[in-house]
Amino acid sequence: MIILATAPNKYPFLTNKTPPLGLGYICSYLKSKEIESIIFDFDAFPISLQKAVDLILSKKPEIVGFTCYSQNYFIVRKFCELIKKRNPEVLTVIGGPAPTFAFDDILNDSPYIDICVLREGEKTLEEIYNNINEPIDKFLEIKGIAFKYNEKIIVTPKRPLISKLDDIPSPYLNEVFDLRYYSLANISTSRGCPMKCIFCVCGAMFGSVRFHSPERVLDEIDYIYNLNEKLHWSKGQFLFNFTDDTFTYSEKHVNAIIEGLENRNYKMSWAAATRITHINKELLIRMKNVGLKMINFGLESADPYILKVMKKIAPNNESLEPEIKFLEKVKEIMSFSKKIGIQAVVNYIIGHPFETPERAKTTVKFCNELMNKFGVEYIPNILIPFKGKDVFNNAELYNIEMEKDPELLLPYSMKKYSAMEIDDLIEIFPYNHRFFVYDELYNRSLIHFKKLNPKNCYKSNIKFKKFMNEKLLKGYKRIVVIN
Numbered sequence: 298m299i300i301l302a303t304a305p306n307k308y309p310f311l312t313n314k315t316p317p318l319g320l321g322y323i324c325s326y327l328k329s330k331e332i333e334s335i336i337f338d339f340d341a342f343p344i345s346l347q348k349a350v351d352l353i354l355s356k357k358p359e360i361v362g363f364t365c366y367s368q369n370y371f372i373v374r375k376f377c378e379l380i381k382k383r384n385p386e387v388l389t390v391i392g393g394p395a396p397t398f399a400f401d402d403i404l405n406d407s408p409y410i411d412i413c414v415l416r417e418g419e420k421t422l423e424e425i426y427n428n429i430n431e432p433i434d435k436f437l438e439i440k441g442i443a444f445k446y447n448e449k450i451i452v453t454p455k456r457p458l459i460s461k462l463d464d465i466p467s468p469y470l471n472e473v474f475d476l477r478y479y480s481l482a483n484i485s486t487s488r489g490c491p492m493k494c495i496f497c498v499c500g501a502m503f504g505s506v507r508f509h510s511p512e513r514v515l516d517e518i519d520y521i522y523n524l525n526e527k528l529h530w531s532k533g534q535f536l537f538n539f540t541d542d543t544f545t546y547s548e549k550h551v552n553a554i555i556e557g558l559e560n561r562n563y564k565m566s567w568a569a570a571t572r573i574t575h576i577n578k579e580l581l582i583r584m585k586n587v588g589l590k591m592i593n594f595g596l597e598s599a600d601p602y603i604l605k606v607m608k609k610i611a612p613n614n615e616s617l618e619p620e621i622k623f624l625e626k627v628k629e630i631m632s633f634s635k636k637i638g639i640q641a642v643v644n645y646i647i648g649h650p651f652e653t654p655e656r657a658k659t660t661v662k663f664c665n666e667l668m669n670k671f672g673v674e675y676i677p678n679i680l681i682p683f684k685g686k687d688v689f690n691n692a693e694l695y696n697i698e699m700e701k702d703p704e705l706l707l708p709y710s711m712k713k714y715s716a717m718e719i720d721d722l723i724e725i726f727p728y729n730h731r732f733f734v735y736d737e738l739y740n741r742s743l744i745h746f747k748k749l750n751p752k753n754c755y756k757s758n759i760k761f762k763k764f765m766n767e768k769l770l771k772g773y774k775r776i777v778v779i780n
Contacts, residue, residue: 298333300358303340304372313481313533314341321468326419329466332426350379365391367708374407381409392418398685400443404450406706413443462509469517477530482521482537486514490542493608495687499542511553522563539569545576558587566590573626578633585637596643599663600656603649635671648680648714650695654721682709
């Protein structure tokens with residue numbers, strides 16, 4: 298028996314509850330190999346840590362696996378500690394971005410975490426399960442893991458990425474999730490990213506883009522749509538969201554999906570994310586006609602020089618002309634989205650290497666103009682140096698300094714920005730925005746504050762600890778077990 302669990306993550310106030318798609322893929326794959334597995338979603342339906350551990354151990358698992366991000370590592374660590382103290386025979390395994398790139402920090406930090414899975418986990422977890430009763434030497438033959446052996450960290454060779462994504466059984470078509478307990482379904486049509494943005498780990502995590510077949514995607518949409526027609530489980534504005542970083546990356550791929558939706562003529566709303574460089578007016582109209590209501594774009598900066606620094610558009614072109622044209626197209630697409638009735642959202646980041654306060658203010662002003670002219674919603678972020686990012690790996694080149702938090706360990710805190718002071722960042726960041734703002738400035742958690750003195754919030758960790766203790770660790774009564 299394998300228990301797959303999500304620990305409370307970074308968005309505790311989100312009203313839309315979505316099934317844990319990554320664990321769903323792993324669970325569906327394991328079941329296809331006749332390995333019994335269950336998902337506990339403590340992120341969407343959290344209870345106290347102690348009750349959660351009681352529930353996990355009541356199933357007598359041989360392996361307990363957690364999805365782990367830098368933001369929730371300290372909670373995952375506590376889960377593993379309580380589990381191992383109650384039953385040392387249980388193998389604790391964590392996967393996701395944090396263990397993929399910070400396995401050394403994690404394994405040196407916690408003696409209660411047995412194995413870190415690096416990158417994709419479906420086949421890796423199958424092999425771990427099949428060798429759980431074998432001598433430790435057998436684990437040296439399992440690709441894509443890191444663990445401690447004789448007080449040394451062992452990292453096995455990389456596991457090849459799954460080339461045919463349809464080989465992974467669908468968590469929806471295999472009914473891994475009970476969608477009655479959720480309000481929004483996530484659908485992935487691809488994995489990976491070919492871009493080299495210095496702040497993102499997607500390409501390093503999942504490699505070049507690989508696709509599910511359009512037929513597989515449409516089968517999942519059929520299942521979700523028909524189930525909702527029968528059970529009316531979706532209480533949100535959207536039925537599903539495409540989770541791809543660039544949904545429209547392949548014109549052939551996305552057009553095949555749209556054509557299938559056109560033939561079905563479903564009455565539904567959905568959302569997606571993509572890049573300005575991979576969208577046009579004709580495609581927006583086609584997506585709008587089959588239900589697109591919201592689309593998210595990564596702006597990251599409105600300063601051409603900073604866009605060049607972050608390697609978002611044309612890093613090998615010495616001219617800033619590609620970045621200038623990119624910003625012009627942003628305005629064009631935002632205007633057109635409003636015209637045809639699609640809600641546009643942009644994300645941006647403040648604190649890039651070599652970004653001065655004046656350059657950062659250019660981005661804030663640009664987004665305010667998009668909001669005032671075209672009704673664009675924007676989500677502000679502060680640069681966080683997660684391990685695995687180019688900005689982390691080449692911190693000295695970018696003239697930034699980082700430090701570990703001795704209590705939380707991950708993510709790393711920014712000790713010094715290259716061209717502005719932290720106080721400048723605080724003053725520029727639109728902290729009264731209705732979206733999420735950062736507690737402690739360093740992304741230790743995201744908390745929903747509408748009106749709050751930002752410096753008091755950023756400079757003190759008391760509010761954060763109190764919040765986590767009261768809201769996440771003490772208890773919610775409701776929990777969902779997905780069989």
